[in-house]
Amino acid sequence: MKIEEIKNQLEKKKLENNLRTLKIFKEEDLNLSSNDYLGIGQDKKLKEEFLEKYRDKILFSSSSSRLITGNYKIIRDLEERLNKIYGKSSLVMNSGFSANKTIIETFYNKNSLIITDRLNHSSIYAGILESGAKVVRYRHLDIAHLETVLEKYKKDYDDILVVTETVYSMDGDIAPIKKIVDLKKKYKFNLMVDEAHSYGVFGYGIAYEENLLKDIDFLTIPLGKGGGSIGSYIICDEIYREYLINFGREIIYTTSLPPVNALWNLFILEKMEEFSDRRKKLWELIDFSKEKIKELEINAICDSQIMALIIGDNKKADIISKNLRDKGYVVYSIKSPTVAKGTERIRVGLNPNISKEEIFNFLKEFKNELNSIF
Ligand SMILES: Cc1ncc(COP(=O)(O)O)c(C=O)c1O
Structure with missing residues (x-):
């Protein structure tokens, strides 16, 4: 591949608000982007x-x-x-x-x-x-x-x-x-x-x-x-x-x-069998999140430990995720073409180390961000 073409392709990604970068998150923030769904990878004990x-x-x-x-x-x-x-x-x-x-x-x-x-x-x-x-x-x-x-x-x-x-x-x-x-x-x-x-x-x-x-x-x-x-x-x-x-x-x-x-x-x-207490806690958190999503009238998909909070626009998804990160939530936008146009979102991965209070506060912040941008 010629260097000119590489430059053009990267420029195109930038113009589409779609340029990927490697980020480092602050460990003290609430990590809602991890796939460590049972919280075992981070468990000190x-x-x-x-x-x-x-x-x-x-x-x-x-x-x-x-x-x-x-x-x-x-x-x-x-x-x-x-x-x-x-x-x-x-x-x-x-x-x-x-x-x-x-x-x-x-x-x-x-x-x-x-x-x-x-x-x-x-x-x-x-x-x-x-x-x-x-x-x-x-x-x-x-x-x-x-x-x-x-x-x-x-x-x-x-x-x-x-x-x-x-x-x-x-x-x-x-x-x-x-x-x-x-x-x-x-x-x-x-x-x-x-x-x-x-x-x-x-x-x-x-x-x-x-x-x-x-x-x-x-x-x-x-x-x-x-x-x-x-x-x-x-x-x-x-x-x-x-x-x-x-x-x-x-x-x-x-x-x-x-x-x-x-x-x-x-x-x-x-x-794996011993981890049933973690699984129980996780499913309780999933049910709780579903309830709150409904209560707050958020457009979301939440059938499992993965929640998709729909925003519907690449640029807005970027702005909202950046604002939420500034407030201490580790979340990233998932944009089209990775997901279908109109379903650009914030993807949240739940795990049993997240408390109900934490997820509720986060969902309220998300809703505020959504209201202020649309
Ligand atoms: C469905 C699916 N299969 C396979 C993989 C790849 O697995 P690994 O990260 O171990 O390479 C991933 C993501 O990483 C995935 O989401």
Whole structure:
């Protein structure tokens, strides 16, 4: 790319009020933008307990790919624990992005059809692009439309993958995976489900809770959100695992995460059931927020721990989020084209460390800002 073009593209972003920058937030402010939905990543007591238990085993580099010497025993211990919980094979990966991308690019090719919810994450599209498969997008969460697509293409393809997330990151709405599993029985496709925003909030995930694991060919569990960590798990049949180890570029040609992460991930996994008190508190906070949103007549989507407070304009979303940050709330605007035009918003991620009083005060401040700008 020529430097002139780079300059032009950045200038265009600026003119559209859409230039991204990297910000540092003040730690004393109320963080409403974190995806640490159970508040475990920031928990000092948990950290102390972890250090006490594992201090001598901690290493900060694995120094090699899992295929060479980066496959520490602790990673295998973690996978064995996952196998027991999920009743299938598991593969620890370095991130949710690489898990999604590597599954799709490794197993699918130009003879495949990939049918994807149109709002699926960028990592899913990265895999699709790399695979060379034909891609068809169905309307967000619209199962009738998914069936129309399946009906239309079923004669032309015998290698079909349907991909969905569970909780969606921008609206916090939830896919009806049971209905997709029912379609699978009729149309015989492979199914991939991404639990990035549901792991932790729904315990081991929605697929586990709804007893749907045996019908899901590839379950991905990114850990950077409710998992309070980094890395990801792929839950699949053993033959897929073996194939990924042999052909998955994102596992073969990358240094594996250091043992400290596997230790922490195992520590958290072992505690997942104990975290039910945090989940209860979180759901109480979600219900409380919904009630207050209604009371204050705020245009919002709030079906889960993710709240979308709609503003409907890029510039105004920027001004409001900046004013709220000045008042001590860590919030950022989510603008078009990341979300549809007219739904530009502030996205809030709830967690049980936020009190009801704090969220109520924030919602009142948001409403004041909205009133003064429109
Ligand atoms: C739905 C979804 N899948 C995958 C990812 C990527 O996971 P990771 O951050 O672990 O790369 C994200 C966001 O980060 C996500 O929102």
